[in-house]
Amino acid sequence: AQSVTQLGSHVSVSEGALVLLRCNYSSSVPPYLFWYVQYPNQGLQLLLKYTTGATLVKGINGFEAEFKKSETSFHLTKPSAHMSDAAEYFCAVSVRMDSNYQLIWGAGTKLIIKP
Amino acid sequence: SAVISQKPSRDICQRGTSLTIQCQVDSQVTMMFWYRQQPGQSLTLIATANQGSEATYESGFVIDKFPISRPNLTFSTLTVSNMSPEDSSIYLCSVASGRAGDTQYFGPGTRLTVL
Numbered sequence: 001a002q003s004v005t006q007l008g009s010h011v012s013v014s015e016g017a018l019v020l021l022r023c024n025y026s027s028s029v030p031p032y033l034f035w036y037v038q039y040p041n042q043g044l045q046l047l048l049k050y051t052t053g054a055t056l057v058k059g060i061n062g063f064e065a066e067f068k069k070s071e072t073s074f075h076l077t078k079p080s081a082h083m084s085d086a087a088e089y090f091c092a093v094s095v096r097m098d099s100n101y102q103l104i105w106g107a108g109t110k111l112i113i114k115p
Numbered sequence: 116s117a118v119i120s121q122k123p124s125r126d127i128c129q130r131g132t133s134l135t136i137q138c139q140v141d142s143q144v145t146m147m148f149w150y151r152q153q154p155g156q157s158l159t160l161i162a163t164a165n166q167g168s169e170a171t172y173e174s175g176f177v178i179d180k181f182p183i184s185r186p187n188l189t190f191s192t193l194t195v196s197n198m199s200p201e202d203s204s205i206y207l208c209s210v211a212s213g214r215a216g217d218t219q220y221f222g223p224g225t226r227l228t229v230l
Contacts, residue, residue: 032216043119043207043221044158051216090157100146100163100213107157 006106023091119222138208
């Protein structure tokens, strides 16, 4: 079965520091990978996704992620954290179910920004 | 991208009662999903709402507890029946095209508290 593992339920970084949120997936076929962000009391917003092509994907708000097939990873990074980045981040992989595609979700990582 | 609205945004209900949540999309979409997000946890798919036919439920969710309607390609409802405090969660509606690698777009969620 497909699965997504996010290492660290909470990650704390100082403002201005590098943000690294880890995501590993299991997939028997080339995956479609997603990162979503959820701000407090809001729905989920797409940060970025990988489907095909360039393995380094740039998203909104200065985030990027690199697809590494050999490591089955899709880690999310941002060079310099901002207080507004404090939120919950979810990694997901798209899987085919019958004739449609569904998302398998990681457990989420809460990003805490220290002033 | 699709714009999705949900009603109500939040509610406080008594145990044993039922609540119907509405999801409205600004364009016709193939796939509509209902998720539950329990406090501090990731997303769990309840069901896929199928236009003109019965919803497809995930393991652990049944139609008697979570009846779903989808009368057209822009609207769906989820009812949480005979509620108990364990049903206190955020309920999220999402939409997608159903094509490989396509993005799922989320509504703002309905925050339900059952007393």
